[in-house]
Amino acid sequence: MSLFLSQMLLLLLLLAVASAVPDDRCQRKCGDVEIPFPFGIGAIIANCSGEDCFLNSTETAIGANCSLGGDFNLTCNTMKSGLKKPFYYDIEFLNISLVMGQVRMLNPISSACYNSTSTDWSLDMRDTPYRFSNLHNKFTVIGCDTLANLLDYQGYASVCVSRCLDEQSITNGSCTGTGCCQTSIPENLKYYEVSFDGAFNNSARNFSRCSYAALLEADWFQFQTSYITTNQLMQINGDGRVPVVMDWAIGNETCEVAKRNLTSYACISNNSVCVNSTNAPGYLCNCSTGYQGNPYLSNGCEDIDECMQSDKCSDGICQNLPGGFRCDCREGTHGNAYNGTCIPEQSQKLIGGNNKLPLTVKVSIGGCSVVIILLLCIMCLYIVYQRRKLEDMKRKYFKQHGGYELEEKMKLEKGLNKFKIFGSKELEKATNHFDDKNIIGRGGNGVVYKGILENQDVAIKKPKIINEDLKKQFGTETLILSNVNHINVVKLLGCCLETEMPLLIYEFVPNGTLFHLIHENENRALASLDTRLRIAYESADALDYLHSKTSPQIIHGDVKSSNILLDMDNTAKISDFGASKLIPKGEKQFATLLQFTHGYVDPECLMTYVLTYKSDVYSFGVVLLELFTGKKVINFDESEEQMSLVSTFIMLENENRVSEILDNQVKLEANIEFIQELTVLIKECLKLKGDERPTMKQVAEELNRLRTFNHPFVVQCNVEEMANLLTGLPNGNHAYSSTTFNIENKFIGWNNMQD
Template structure:
């Protein structure tokens, strides 16, 4: 603005004028190049400890470098207004210093802007960069006084985290001003952030203040100690805030937080030569305003924790205060503490305002009350012990009953008879400890019949623990026998059953832990989505088929899975397939004449023939595995939505595509461009045969596994095949008509422990 002029004659800055040395340089100039370590600065001569009416405790000092720690040197100068000698940090007057709080109060200059004919102003900044001082964010507030006034406070020196804030004060006339209220009407206050070592003040002169010049001659802004300020309406209408407050003219108090260095207490204590807390009975505390530390005397001591000797931390004689103990009590001072004792023949608590009572004054009523109270406590404790013993015995009986109901005795007998059997009966406490009492953070997945938890046993083995919701009561007696059968399954592509817990209402199963998730996650979940080559798809399919073929043909007795799907095919770190949940879908054979009243399984994978006959066969697993092959080929789910709200069956869509010779449209884009489309066509034809509506016309799992194994070997090593074998592999058409060998089982053989694996 044309009328704007700077009052440079009264402008005062710290390190802000051209040619002046900044704070960091001044600190270095004030320190010696080499400083000898001393245990107590007061013991050295020529150290001034008082300036005017202000005490200068170490680590602060006036005089030679050994009188203060680095960065804490002060000067004792005469004030410009003739108030005598005062200590100064650079050109800023120090009011007082607090060792326990780690604070110092100084006088800060008030910035102003006056609304005379020619706009004049005076702005100020404090610069404590590279010094032990920071502006206290808990004791200070940035304060602006005036009407139509906008004052800014900021720190432009921190390039990475520049700070700027402001405070706006508005009023239309002097009648709206209220003494003691600084809420925006003539007065405004705002906080500052922690760690601030520099700030400057400026005014926004774009505010239209033409309507308030008649009663508001000047506006003021300053960072000041909040507790020392109380707004008066005359601060707006006169110049009293600058000239007639209780502080020196043009000044206001502000609080500095100081600290020793930038180290933590642990780091400082390792550097014994530079460690500041050298007094006996002193300790280190972290600085409340940024990095660094302070020293305090321990409880029961006072003095200067930064020095040794008589001025260091000394024991407080609490007995000098007559209020420490009651009048009749005896006070005994001890190092760092004290004790109060009643005179002989009396009792009570004579400390902290207590009283001593004569022993013979204890009435019979009081004694009776005390006796009854003690008796009641003893009686209640005895009853509580009896109750706890009773509850423990009840719990043991419940565990024993569950153990017997779940076939535990039979299982124990089988384990003792088979000494080489690697199968363990776990206690409930062992599994609770392994899963942190079945905490939610240990959950691997949820299924229709229960939850799967990840557990770590005492021998550091990681396992999967299946906690079921229900089980058919008719199956409990045979549960132990079935566990022995399942534990003897030993196939690299079948998840190993390690043990079970029978002392709960519904038995829990303990399996080996497979770490790399499920085939469902690999194919369908984006978080697990990785490029899946045809080789990997054939590998997983071949290994899964081999595991199911083993269960159907080599297990004794044969086991039908009953719920084959990608979420029940687990993958380890090498993407080796491991079939899971085979024990949960069928635990024990029942009467062949019985029929299930509820079809169990998963929609999209369930054999349509089972829905008509209610009989589960090994060909039911073949159908479900055919759907798994489709998911590996197409990357689609068994039931999916595409462009409409209608649910589509992958199996029916695939069968239609095969009839119309449109297989290529269904294939996953990752394998569409595979050179060996003949192998893909063979897998598709195998899947089509597995999905035959008539179970007898489907291939057996042995034949499916053999076919996939041949295709996988051909894909991996096409150069080692003989021409005749290649022709046989690519042109072979399987016509499977298995009638007599098809195994039938009633669906009621399935146990209610069917858990959809979440791994």
């Protein structure tokens, strides 16, 4: 009985595998493009035709699907020119790589022109096996005085700004910000949309009528100045489409999980291996070493005949083996045929049995010995040279990053600061050679790893890029930042200056971010009004400390909820000084970053390129709004009018309906007067002109006052009753108007005060 069940199970498995094998009659080429399985064009099923049969038919007659199904099914369209080209829906495929797990597609260019013919494109690859390659693509913007955003479905932005004074300032082949700019994209990007900032492109219309933006293949693109002055870019491929590289993978499982279900496991060829995708979930199939072909087909991986290659067994006889080869010395010789050291058998006899060797043999042996000794010496010298080269490179980077100046300043402090300079080997050991498993955060400024140094958990930040002009001051600036000593600021413990990109070591904060507490915590009710007020006050107090109590003073430059960390007691700690600027007294800081989080950035900074203390105040006002409403700053699920949380707040505040967007927990615990005062505080922080905003010190003092605020009107009521009370007040209500006037009086003097 058990034997019968085993045979039936084997038969079912063979049938399942056979059903996934495409028919030999399937079309494997469309025009000049090869279409290898798991990709395919249509299906061959008896007595049936069309896409419905391909997807849903259960007939068991001759024929089979020509692809793995679903999003791997392509169509071969005949163009007006008569050429045939493969398409995935309306997206043209240029080529497909099984080994790399990539396809090249044509992607439309977005444009913004003065003649109102602008087009903002988006591409949604969610719920498909495709995602945009972060290694091979760049977000590219072309134009003069142009700002374009690349938004994903979560609302985060990569921003590129391209500026030029006139036609003479732009250069062919240069895409570094003058006429053309490029920026990287995040991993696992499956959706994007392009939007242009209408405030830009208003001074170059005489010679640059349009601005362009596209996500495209970086190696393909070569900037031409004619792209600025003509519409040549929109003529590429006839209709303004450019190549983009897409990574693809099978399913959403790792190799380990996929192998458990042999009926759906795609690597069915003998001599094939499974490889996990490096860009989001899923896996790929490759042929084993020594084999080539298609691992997705039964017996698709075929042995490579290494003996056909001229560099194999040059001094011996080559014998091809499954997955490899063997070299044997020719008859009458022996030795190592792989490296060409086969010697005649007679020479061995002379060496072993007769001390009276011919002179020619002695000379040959002596010459070979000298050569071997020389080779060994050269190898030893090479190893020593490489080690010295590595040490020289470390010293070079150490000097470039201001390491020697940092050491001198540390000596002057005589141990008052616990800041430490770590070696690159220490950090490699602490992070297991920067293993991806130790990554705890990614952002526009770099990657953060968790590590253990001196028996202490630490966070090690590895920046993506650093301005060459600032490298010399890096060591000195990190020492200054290490002197920042505030309970609500993440402590900088040390740095490493022996690598191309200097590394920063911070204290490890274990309980996630404020963003996680607000938006991803299933039991968000735990965030009481008191907890929110405390977190807000601690964050404001920390920013005030950076603005006014450090020397030199510090502008954070990237205040957002994901940069406010929380420890196990939900104590706030300001983090991520990747965008921070040290400001000498009396000077301004010109913003040079081209990447920030959409929704938090100061609109005045976007227009003037000047980063000020009031830029942090605006961003903190957005954080306050996010904290007390529980809503995301940008929400694509809302209508266009309500997509921006700041715009929604301003609209509702003008209509005395702010309570409609407050978090239910806040409405349960707060009274009317408290909400009125909180509304005024947020409104003042979000003013468009920086000079009209309060200082962080004043914001912190107001939040501290609200924490100890005596609520004389607190009553036990439900959410609906509170909303009715708040929204039911008419605009002419004298009590409300009087209260608001008194509160706003506190802010009248803010505009004339300095940070």
